[in-house]
Amino acid sequence: MVIWLFTEYKGERMEANLSSDAKARRKQKVNILRIEQRLKTLSFPAVLATVISIIIVSIALLFEPVVGLADNGDFYRIITPVNLYKLDRNSDDEFMSYASTRFGVLEYYNESQEGSALLISSHTPFIVLARALDSIFTNDPLVFDIRFLGALMILLFAFAMYLIIDYVTHGIQRYAALFVALMGVFVLADTGYTAFFNSFFAEGLVYISYIIAIASALLMTQNRYNAYTMLIIFMISSIILTASKQQNAPTGVILGLMLAVLGFLIKDPKTQELASELKKRARTKMRAIFAVCGAALCVIGVASYLLIPQEYVTINAYHAMTRGIMMTSTDPEEALEHFDISEQYDLLNKSIYYEETPLIDPESPKLKAEFYSNYSFISICTYYITHFDAFLRMLELSMDNVWLVRPAMLGNFDRDAGFEPGAQTTFFTAYTDFARRSMPRTIGFVVIWGLVILGCCWKNKPKMLVLGAAMCVGLSQMIVSIIGAGDADISKHIFLFNVTFDMISFIAISAVIKSLFTHLHFSKAKQKRVKKSKSKQRGQEQAPSQAI
Amino acid sequence: MSARRGVYRRLRALLAAALAIIAAFAVYPAASLAEQEKPVLIVCESGEQFLLEALLSACSTPYTAVLRADYNKEALGYTDKVVTTLADVASDAIKSGITPLCVGDGFPGNNSVEFETVYNTSVEVSFEEHTQITRFINSMSVLSAYNGEAFGKLTLGTRGDYPFAAICADAWYVPWFMDGDLSYLLLGELIHRYIEADGVGEMFVLIDEIYPFSDFEAIKEAADVLYSNGIPFIARIMPVYTNMDYPSFQRYADMLRYIQAKNASIVVHDPVVIGEVTDAELLSENLATFDETLEELNIFTLPMPFRPLTLPQATLANLGSENKPFGSFAFDTMIPLELDGERTVLEQTDTLNKRWLTIGSYMERYTSERYLYAPVEVNEDYTYLLIKGEAPIFENFFSVGNNVLLVIVGSSLVVFTALFFIGYRLYRRKFFR
Numbered sequence: 007m008v009i010w011l012f013t014e015y016k017g018e019r020m021e022a023n024l025s026s027d028a029k030a031r032r033k034q035k036v037n038i039l040r041i042e043q044r045l046k047t048l049s050f051p052a053v054l055a056t057v058i059s060i061i062i063v064s065i066a067l068l069f070e071p072v073v074g075l076a077d078n079g080d081f082y083r084i085i086t087p088v089n090l091y092k093l094d095r096n097s098d099d100e101f102m103s104y105a106s107t108r109f110g111v112l113e114y115y116n117e118s119q120e121g122s123a124l125l126i127s128s129h130t131p132f133i134v135l136a137r138a139l140d141s142i143f144t145n146d147p148l149v150f151d152i153r154f155l156g157a158l159m160i161l162l163f164a165f166a167m168y169l170i171i172d173y174v175t176h177g178i179q180r181y182a183a184l185f186v187a188l189m190g191v192f193v194l195a196d197t198g199y200t201a202f203f204n205s206f207f208a209e210g211l212v213y214i215s216y217i218i219a220i221a222s223a224l225l226m227t228q229n230r231y232n233a234y235t236m237l238i239i240f241m242i243s244s245i246i247l248t249a250s251k252q253q254n255a256p257t258g259v260i261l262g263l264m265l266a267v268l269g270f271l272i273k274d275p276k277t278q279e280l281a282s283e284l285k286k287r288a289r290t291k292m293r294a295i296f297a298v299c300g301a302a303l304c305v306i307g308v309a310s311y312l313l314i315p316q317e318y319v320t321i322n323a324y325h326a327m328t329r330g331i332m333m334t335s336t337d338p339e340e341a342l343e344h345f346d347i348s349e350q351y352d353l354l355n356k357s358i359y360y361e362e363t364p365l366i367d368p369e370s371p372k373l374k375a376e377f378y379s380n381y382s383f384i385s386i387c388t389y390y391i392t393h394f395d396a397f398l399r400m401l402e403l404s405m406d407n408v409w410l411v412r413p414a415m416l417g418n419f420d421r422d423a424g425f426e427p428g429a430q431t432t433f434f435t436a437y438t439d440f441a442r443r444s445m446p447r448t449i450g451f452v453v454i455w456g457l458v459i460l461g462c463c464w465k466n467k468p469k470m471l472v473l474g475a476a477m478c479v480g481l482s483q484m485i486v487s488i489i490g491a492g493d494a495d496i497s498k499h500i501f502l503f504n505v506t507f508d509m510i511s512f513i514a515i516s517a518v519i520k521s522l523f524t525h526l527h528f529s530k531a532k533q534k535r536v537k538k539s540k541s542k543q544r545g546q547e548q549a550p551s552q553a554i
Numbered sequence: 555m556s557a558r559r560g561v562y563r564r565l566r567a568l569l570a571a572a573l574a575i576i577a578a579f580a581v582y583p584a585a586s587l588a589e590q591e592k593p594v595l596i597v598c599e600s601g602e603q604f605l606l607e608a609l610l611s612a613c614s615t616p617y618t619a620v621l622r623a624d625y626n627k628e629a630l631g632y633t634d635k636v637v638t639t640l641a642d643v644a645s646d647a648i649k650s651g652i653t654p655l656c657v658g659d660g661f662p663g664n665n666s667v668e669f670e671t672v673y674n675t676s677v678e679v680s681f682e683e684h685t686q687i688t689r690f691i692n693s694m695s696v697l698s699a700y701n702g703e704a705f706g707k708l709t710l711g712t713r714g715d716y717p718f719a720a721i722c723a724d725a726w727y728v729p730w731f732m733d734g735d736l737s738y739l740l741l742g743e744l745i746h747r748y749i750e751a752d753g754v755g756e757m758f759v760l761i762d763e764i765y766p767f768s769d770f771e772a773i774k775e776a777a778d779v780l781y782s783n784g785i786p787f788i789a790r791i792m793p794v795y796t797n798m799d800y801p802s803f804q805r806y807a808d809m810l811r812y813i814q815a816k817n818a819s820i821v822v823h824d825p826v827v828i829g830e831v832t833d834a835e836l837l838s839e840n841l842a843t844f845d846e847t848l849e850e851l852n853i854f855t856l857p858m859p860f861r862p863l864t865l866p867q868a869t870l871a872n873l874g875s876e877n878k879p880f881g882s883f884a885f886d887t888m889i890p891l892e893l894d895g896e897r898t899v900l901e902q903t904d905t906l907n908k909r910w911l912t913i914g915s916y917m918e919r920y921t922s923e924r925y926l927y928a929p930v931e932v933n934e935d936y937t938y939l940l941i942k943g944e945a946p947i948f949e950n951f952f953s954v955g956n957n958v959l960l961v962i963v964g965s966s967l968v969v970f971t972a973l974f975f976i977g978y979r980l981y982r983r984k985f986f987r
Contacts (some may be wrong), residue, residue: 112721336938339802350767350802353794355938363825363837365794366765376767 023134033510051187052172058188059167060160061193064435066197067156067204069422073197073431074105074152074204076416088133090150093136094421103427105205107420109150111137128249129208132158152204159203162214167194169221169239170509174516176228182523193512197431198411198438199505201418207252209501215250216505218243219261222477224513226272226470233272233292239267241299248307253499256482258307262300269296271468322491323378324359324368325384329492332356334399341396344389345381354469358494384487400488401449407497409441410503441508452481452507459514473510480506593618594749595633597625597643598657603881605733606637606657609742612863612885615749635749655726655748657741659695666722669729670698678709679718679736681743683876686736695729705747719744734869739883742863746884756914758862758908759787760888761813763823766794766806769893773954774812776891776899781816783903786915788888789818791855793825795840798847802931807851814853815927819916821858847971851930856920862886867902870909879910 065074077366079101081092089112129303136155143154171190175183194217202210222240226233244265248258270293288408327345332355335341339349359368366373390397412418412430419425432439445451456477464468487499574986595618603619610617617637620629627646630636636647636654641661647654663669671693678688696708696716706718708730718740719728726748731737761776773789780787791810797803814820822841831837845855865887875881889911893903906913917923 338938348767350806352800352802353766353797353806355797355800357796360828362829362831362833363795363824363827363840365792365796367826367828372765 055187156204215247255311262303266300325494668699777816786817
């Protein structure tokens with residue numbers, strides 16, 4: 007709805023000398039015409055898919071039994087700065103088992119001293135907005151219902167669905183377009199993804215903002231909408247995506263670079279009717295704006311990485327070696343020698359930072375002096391480049407976690423719903439369940455898949471650029487996670503990879519359906535033309551013979 | 555008849571012996587229970603308990619430490635001795651008939667004692683043959699009057715002498731002590747007397763926190779120096795739970811065998827604990843496995859149920875003795891050697907020798923065994939096991955499919971390239987004739 011509100015409408019301007027009343031009536035008529043015109047530009051399959059998605063997701067998230075995600079211990083970092091606390095914080099089954107729908111609001115001073123380890127995230131303003139909505143609509147200022155956050159996410163998700171379905175159904179025959187739209191609902195509105203909306207995990211916002219960013223970039227390549235409108239949407243969603251989780255820092259850099267290049271490949275439909283000199287100037291201006299926005303996005307990505315609290319740097323550094331380099335090396339002693347670390351440290355192989363009784367305290371001065379100080383992100387990159395077999399082994403290990411969208415150990419229902427601890431929903435989860443069970447989990451499959459899709463859109467360079475960037479975003483999460491933190495918590499870092507795969511596969515299948523139906527349509531049209539010309543020819547031949 | 559009497563006599567003797575044995579077993583457990591000490595109760599604020607626990611452990615006494623927040627009067631029913639820094643706890647103990655040991659300046663004066671706070675004064679601590687260099691203290695609490703026996707002496711500048719502690723009828727009072735000081739050791743002496751412990755403590759030399767990635771050459775060198783000076787020592791090693799089949803662990807074990815042969819008493823250090831241990835049973839199993847693995851490698855660890863008090867060399871340097879031999883304390887102490895400090899092991903050993911310290915052998919408390927060192931070759935060709943993930947579904951199908959696709963694509967590329975070159979040559983021949 008926002009798009010057509012901002013889309014430029016070129017109507018006829020009448021320069022009649024009219025009275026003020028007539029002018030007012032004329033203006034009203036023009037406005038009504040504009041609204042009618044804009045309503046006609048709405049894509050019916052996209053509207054249908056949006057409405058169906060809203061209904062399905064609302065049933066799952068807003069009505070009993072409410073579906074959400076249980077806390078795995080990370081909630082406190084995001085809810086503490088917004089003065090929320092868990093009502094079940096003293097229960098034995100506080101973590102993993104139940105997805106609470108109600109949270110307490112701190113009435114007095116927030117005494118949390120753990121500011122240094124608390125996350126800075128673009129998710130926070132949405133929680134604050136949801137809290138404001140909760141306080142307006144409910145009479146309980148001391149309890150926050152997470153469904154308000156879920157409702158906010160649903161609205162944003164509706165916008166995302168409209169954009170992506172509008173893109174994929176453009177130029178497809180009506181019934182095929184409806185089929186594609188329903189397929190989109192089946193894949194993208196799966197509860198495996200939408201369950202994150204009713205939780206304090208940032209993945210819900212990541213999911214929505216990522217779809218909006220890629221969809222708006224793809225819509226730019228179709229040249230149907232104002233490029234600057236799409237640019238604004240892209241920038242806002244990309245900034246939200248990059249700032250939502252610090253691990254998304256590389257995402258900002260990749261999308262920024264993509265945007266800068268995209269400015270050279272797309273055309274603004276507004277400038278097509280201008281004279282060549284003006285067109286040239288407009289094109290230069292557009293390229294400059296795109297380049298500046300791309301650079302800004304890269305800076306935001308880098309800043310997001312630099313703001314990672316030191317606590318997480320140590321945790322990741324520990325795992326990068328113990329759950330990465332050493333674990334995938336056929337000779338951990340040789341691997342340690344590469345970093346000038348004593349070979350005896352290979353006894354830490356496969357250990358994790360969070361062990362209750364470790365061999366050595368991961369924060370000990372001895373490790374800081376003799377272990378952490380001997381390697382960095384760059385030296386690990388260099389190691390993996392020179393020991394590609396180890397890197398491939400890490401990738402293969404990471405592939406075990408793909409297609410697992412919903413964390414298996416987190417419950418989906420509230421304690422009051424009466425389900426067993428850790429129970430998971432099966433409502434509208436057919437796609438993610440199918441993907442988990444049936445998709446191949448090898449890196450070779452992913453590489454072939456990527457090459458095939460990029461090869462198929464070889465002729466459409468802008469589209470290829472956007473899809474290629476999206477693939478880089480998905481893979482970068484895995485690669486950066488491997489280099490930065492080994493296989494520890496990789497299931498959390500692989501979320502964007504899953505979204506990328508599902509979204510691009512959906513776009514690719516839609517393109518196949520589109521070309522199939524287009525081919526069928528043209529074949530039928532061609533057959534009709536051939537029949538018509540043949541019958542005409544026959545008619546012409548018969549006429550002279552009759553004349554004779 | 556006489557034969558039957560002989561039988562009866564033997565039977566009576568047997569019965570009497572049996573009864574005596576049974577009685578002995580019946581009495582011994584009771585005696586054991588009587589001898590088994592009820593643990594000493596420590597009640598204090600958070601952070602204060604560690605210093606007191608260390609002293610009680612050095613006195614080989616079981617204890618229970620309770621913080622103020624968790625204190626309950628019922629706990630007094632399970633002990634005969636209370637060491638506390640809190641006035642209300644001391645009061646509860648006195649009412650329960652227990653004579654508490656009151657540590658610190660948190661107690662009000664009463665009929666038995668009066669306290670005074672002294673500011674900006676020099677303090678010299680002395681006890682029996684031990685003295686310490688004078689310190690300057692900003693403020694401290696002293697016993698200005700007491701109705702009982704004095705223990706230890708504090709000489710405060712020009713103010714004169716004050717007792718370090720007062721042993722009164724209702725309670726024992728220690729208003730001041732300082733960690734790393736003779737006063738802290740004096741508190742240990744007082745606690746030793748308070749719990750009515752017997753015996754005299756020993757002094758040991760310690761090489762502490764030996765990790766599998768410590769400097770083996772430095773440790774071996776230290777062991778050689780100590781052995782050549784006839785000084786036995788305790789080597790506290792960090793427990794290892796995993797990867798004990800690695801060559802690096804074999805090298806670690808080889809180093810331990812070497813120092814064991816140099817009169818090192820191998821003791822397992824307390825495990826490193828982050829947060830709380832949720833599975834104590836698993837930890838015990840891991841430690842037992844570690845012990846068994848070392849035993850298989852001919853390394854024999856010794857138990858240390860009560861840890862001797864750590865006596866840093868810096869503290870020792872400030873202590874003096876009126877007698878040439880330094881003497882010992884009532885409780886066990888350990889002097890840690892610094893392997894990566896400014897002073898070499900040789901210099902540190904010389905210092906210990908010059909102090910005329912009597913260094914004990916911890917090993918001799920448990921065994922008279924002497925160990926020899928025999929180097930064992932480490933298997934450098936060890937094959938490390940890589941973690942493998944789960945086999946993906948349809949792995950074989952897609953692997954075969956991948957291979958078929960690779961063959962098809964590869965051969966197509968070859969054919970296409972050949973056709974391309976053939977076509978190019980034909981094109982040239984046709985159009986560039």
